[in-house]
Each structure stands twice: as C-alpha cells, then as structure tokens.
Amino acid sequence: MSGNEVLQETGISKRDLIRFIQLRVLPKSMMRVSAVNGHGRKKSYFSADILGHVSLLKRLRDQGHSIDEIAREMHEAAEGTDTPQPPPSPKSPSADQPVKTTGQEGIPPQINLLVDSIATAAFFVTPDLHIGWIKAGQGDRLSVAIENELANDPTGTVLDIMLRASLKEMVFNWPPLFSFTYRFLQATVPAETFEKMAPMVSLNLEETDSAEGFIPGGGTNGPIDSCPIRLEDEGGQVQLLRFYGIALSEGTLFILDEDRWQEPLPVVRLEDSQGKAVSKDDLDSRKIPFSVLSARLDDSRSIVDTLLPETYFKLMTRIWDESDRVLAFYGGQRAKRSGTEVQYIIPKHANTDPAFDAIRCAFALKEKMREIEESLKADGGWFANIRLNIGVSSGSDHVQQEDLTASMAFLLPGGASDQAFHLSAIAHGGGIWITKSAFGHLSPRQRDRIVFGIYRDDKLIRNIFAQVEDLPHAPDTPPLARAIRSLSVTRIIDFK
Numbered sequence: 001m002s003g004n005e006v007l008q009e010t011g012i013s014k015r016d017l018i019r020f021i022q023l024r025v026l027p028k029s030m031m032r033v034s035a036v037n038g039h040g041r042k043k044s045y046f047s048a049d050i051l052g053h054v055s056l057l058k059r060l061r062d063q064g065h066s067i068d069e070i071a072r073e074m075h076e077a078a079e080g081t082d083t084p085q086p087p088p089s090p091k092s093p094s095a096d097q098p099v100k101t102t103g104q105e106g107i108p109p110q111i112n113l114l115v116d117s118i119a120t121a122a123f124f125v126t127p128d129l130h131i132g133w134i135k136a137g138q139g140d141r142l143s144v145a146i147e148n149e150l151a152n153d154p155t156g157t158v159l160d161i162m163l164r165a166s167l168k169e170m171v172f173n174w175p176p177l178f179s180f181t182y183r184f185l186q187a188t189v190p191a192e193t194f195e196k197m198a199p200m201v202s203l204n205l206e207e208t209d210s211a212e213g214f215i216p217g218g219g220t221n222g223p224i225d226s227c228p229i230r231l232e233d234e235g236g237q238v239q240l241l242r243f244y245g246i247a248l249s250e251g252t253l254f255i256l257d258e259d260r261w262q263e264p265l266p267v268v269r270l271e272d273s274q275g276k277a278v279s280k281d282d283l284d285s286r287k288i289p290f291s292v293l294s295a296r297l298d299d300s301r302s303i304v305d306t307l308l309p310e311t312y313f314k315l316m317t318r319i320w321d322e323s324d325r326v327l328a329f330y331g332g333q334r335a336k337r338s339g340t341e342v343q344y345i346i347p348k349h350a351n352t353d354p355a356f357d358a359i360r361c362a363f364a365l366k367e368k369m370r371e372i373e374e375s376l377k378a379d380g381g382w383f384a385n386i387r388l389n390i391g392v393s394s395g396s397d398h399v400q401q402e403d404l405t406a407s408m409a410f411l412l413p414g415g416a417s418d419q420a421f422h423l424s425a426i427a428h429g430g431g432i433w434i435t436k437s438a439f440g441h442l443s444p445r446q447r448d449r450i451v452f453g454i455y456r457d458d459k460l461i462r463n464i465f466a467q468v469e470d471l472p473h474a475p476d477t478p479p480l481a482r483a484i485r486s487l488s489v490t491r492i493i494d495f496k
Contacts, residue, residue, distance in 0.1 A: 024071070127189065158181070181245070228241070242259035292416040316340065358392045387430030436488035448496075468484055
C-alpha cells in the first residue's frame with residue numbers, strides 16, 4: 001500500500017503518520033522504502049497489516065494523548081525502564097477538562113489509561129503472566145469465555161487459560177492466536193520470568209507466527225503488534241476480528257476489536273451442503289465433525305524382546321498396512337504412526353456419525369488382528385496374541401479437505417488426538433475405550449447396538465462412565481495432564 005492509501009483507509013493526517021514512523025512505534029517489518037524509477041527519490045510502501053496499528057495509535061491520540069506521549073510510553077515498556085507513575089485519577093477527564101501536563105516544557109505528561117476508557121474488549125496481563133483484569137465486550141464470546149475460565153480457575157497464567165478447551169473450540173484459527181500471544185509475551189517479558197511461568201506446548205510456533213524478528217526475552221522489538229482472528233458465533237457465522245498486543249511498563253494490554261481489512265470467507269453449514277456442489281472455499285471454511293482412533297499393540301514390549309529386528313519390522317508393517325485398509329473402507333485417514341502406535345482421523349460423511357464409524361472400525365481391526373494371528377500360528381513358530389488397544393475421541397474443526405490431519409486436534413495438548421492417545425495407553429488386553437463426549441454423539445438406535453460399561457472387581461457395571469484418574473494404569477502409562485485425568489470415559493465391551 002502507498003502512504004496515501006494508508007491515510008485514506010485510517011483517516012489519519014500525513015503529519016501524524018510521518019511522526020509515528022519517526023518515533024519508531026510502527027513495526028519495521030511492515031514498511032518498505034524503494035527508489036522511484038531508479039532515481040535518488042524514494043517512496044514508502046506498507047503492508048496492509050499496518051492499518052490496524054495506525055488505527056489503534058490514532059484512537060489513543062484521539063483520546064487526548066499526544067504522539068510523543070504514546071511513543072515514550074511504548075519505548076519505556078520496550079526498554080524495560082521503570083518510570084514512576086502517578087496514581088490514576090478517579091474518573092476520566094471530560095471534554096471541558098483537558099488532560100493536565102507537567103507544566104515543564106519538554107517533559108510530556110504520563111498516560112493514565114482507565115479501564116472504562118477502553119471502548120472494546122480487553123484484558124491486562126501482569127508481569128508474572130496472570131490476568132490482572134478483563135473487560136468483556138458486548139456480544140464477544142472470546143472475552144466472555146476467558147472471563148468464565150478465569151472465574152473457574154484464577155490460578156493459571158494467561159497462556160494456561162488460552163489452552164483450555166472452551167477457547168480452542170471457539171476460535172476459527174486458534175493456533176495463530178495462541179502463537180501470537182505466546183511469542184508477543186516471550187518477546188516483551190523478561191526471559192527468566194517467561195521460562196518459569198509459560199507452559200510447555202507442542203505447537204510449531206515458527207510456522208504459525210506471523211510476526212518477524214522476535215527475540216525471546218529481548219524486550220526491544222515493536223511494543224505493538226496484532227494478528228487477525230476469526231470467531232464463530234452461535235449461528236455459525238464467522239466474525240472477523242483483530243487481536244492487538246501492547247507492551248507497557250506495568251504489563252501487557254491485549255485488545256480485541258473489529259477487523260476491517262480481512263477478506264471474509266463464506267461459511268457453509270454441513271447440513272446445508274448435502275446434495276450441493278461445494279467449492280474449495282466452502283470446504284476450507286466449514287467446521288467438520290470427526291473422530292480420532294488411536295491404536296497400539298498390546299504387550300508390545302514382550303513381542304519386541306522375542307523377535308529379531310527384521311522380523312518385528314515385517315510384522316508391524318503388515319499390521320499397519322492392514323489397519324490402513326480397514327480405516328480406508330470407512331473413509332479414515334492416517335494421521336501419524338510411531339513404532340507400535342498409530343492414529344487415524346475419521347471425518348463425518350453423508351448420513352454417518354464419525355464416532356459410530358470409529359467403533360465399527362475398532363471391531364473390524366480386532367477381527368483383522370485375529371486373522372493375522374491365526375495365519376502366523378498356522379505357519380508355525382508363533383505363540384503370542386496380536387491385539388490392539390484402542391482409544392476413541394471426537395471433535396469438530398475447520399480443516400482442509402485435502403489434509404484432514406491439519407486439524408488443531410493433532411497439535412494441542414488435551415485435544416482429540418491427545419485424548420485418544422492416552423485412552424489407548426491405559427487400555428490392555430485389546431480393550432476399546434471411548435470418551436463420554438464422543439459416545440454422546442450416538443443416536444439411541446446406535447447405542448442399543450453397543451454393550452459398554454466399567455469393570456469393578458472383575459464385575460462389569462453396565463452403562464456407566466468413569467474418570468481416567470480412577471482407572472487402573474499400567475506402569476509405563478504416559479503422564480496424564482489435568483485435562484486427561486478428569487476425562488469421562490467408558491469401555492466398549494461388544495458391538496451387535
């Protein structure tokens with residue numbers, strides 16, 4: 001974009017824009033300077049993302065803060081200086097009461113930004129990464145969800161809260177939002193504080209982050225940045241919003257506001273697309289229900305110890321090749337495979353339920369393993385049972401049709417992939433475990449075909465669920481996070 005286009009889009013004056021650039025409060029990564037026709041004269045060009053930054057700075061200026069004040073506050077936050085601040089006034093100045101200055105020429109006044117003066121949703125993160133206060137916007141489900149999670153458990157950091165399931169399910173493109181928050185705090189919070197307080201996550205932040213030049217703990221990069229996000233409302237419509245981060249000397253301010261520069265995407269509900277030709281954009285923008293099936297070889301350590309490496313490799317290749325064929329019959333796609341464990345994603349197809357398809361797949365896999373075992377024993381020399389321990393979970397996400405495994409369910413701790421992985425780990429003897437949420441998707445007619453329940457003292461108690469932490473675990477069971485320990489599950493005993 002040219003400078004004139006930025007002025008037209010934001011309504012800011014050319015003088016103010018030049019002053020913002022001179023004071024270095026706009027990200028350098030969004031500005032380019034090129035020679036005009038190869039001559040000495042130069043012209044500035046801007047990324048479209050800079051519109052949000054200019055708009056936010058203009059809003060602060062319109063509220064009575066001078067450009068020099070804004071720049072000084074931003075640079076103090078970036079440099080980590082601790083300038084004494086006067087106590088906030090009890091109420092915002094009225095139109096006929098201008099903001100008081102120090103009265104000393106050359107020394108700009110301090111900025112006292114009151115919560116009530118922020119016209120949109122916002123929350124403030126303290127230096128120890130906890131949410132100090134939050135102002136939920138009207139009709140804004142994201143800030144309301146953060147507020148509710150904060151009320152339920154105020155002990156977690158802002159990153160802990162943003163990892164909770166209610167937020168993951170709500171945001172159209174959750175990984176970039178979390179990545180932006182994570183990296184912005186990493187760049188503006190002291191390194192020792194961030195390393196101590198920030199959770200360990202399994203996101204590939206380098207790929208999902210849109211900002212350039214972050215230096216962890218450096219505190220010297222642009223103190224203002226933003227990322228576009230999309231939220232889905234209760235009616236299935238996508239809201240186009242922008243999430244701002246502002247580094248201040250007292251902490252970090254995050255603001256959620258309308259984004260006027262994103263290109264809208266069409267939203268197509270699954271039930272509306274039956275019998276219609278669906279475009280690629282429609283496939284990319286709709287939320288698809290799916291199930292995750294995780295399977296691992298039972299008593300794998302014993303089998304590994306009793307076979308030569310090449311024999312073991314041939315056996316596992318045969319098992320997983322047969323598993324791929326079974327899952328392909330139900331429209332399943334392999335998500336990942338590692339040694340004795342494999343995961344598949346089964347999306348919803350017309351007139352099917354992915355959880356019910358996953359249960360049918362599980363019993364088809366049991367039958368296929370029995371056939372492999374019998375064929376090996378018929379050849380002579382084979383003694384072990386070949387059984388798969390299976391976990392089933394479910395979810396829904398905005399995924400691309402050509403790569404269903406790009407879902408956030410395969411990236412996040414506590415997601416559908418993580419749930420299915422841990423259920424297959426606690427299963428034994430070829431057991432099939434399923435989450436209560438996945439089982440709840442079944443119709444009454446489908447449930448009538450399934451025998452399920454929990455064993456207590458070797459006695460089956462039918463039609464009940466239990467939390468994972470109350471079930472017996474094998475010694476080599478992976479560590480269970482809080483979201484997994486409290487997961488309600490049951491065991492599928494038989495399928496009619």
